[in-house]
Amino acid sequence: MSSWEELIPRPRSHFIRVRCPDCGNEQITFDRATTEVSCSVCGAKLVEPRGGKAKILGEIVAVLD
Numbered sequence: 287m288s289s290w291e292e293l294i295p296r297p298r299s300h301f302i303r304v305r306c307p308d309c310g311n312e313q314i315t316f317d318r319a320t321t322e323v324s325c326s327v328c329g330a331k332l333v334e335p336r337g338g339k340a341k342i343l344g345e346i347v348a349v350l351d
């Protein structure tokens with residue numbers, strides 16, 4: 287039973303290292319980013335905010351707790 291965890295979201299989040307699918311650049315971001323994160327090299331969108339948990343568009347190469 288873990289449904290209560292969904293009803294009461296905990297502010298647990300991680301820094302993640304994301305690789306840009308377009309140019310391969312890696313950069314550190316936040317898995318609960320509230321603003322769009324773009325690749326610092328080519329400008330491709332890497333993270334899209336989705337009400338709480340961000341949608342990661344790039345490839346997650348590492349999770350930094």
Ligand SMILES: [Zn+2]
Nearest residue numbers: 306309325328
């Ligand atoms: Zn890029």
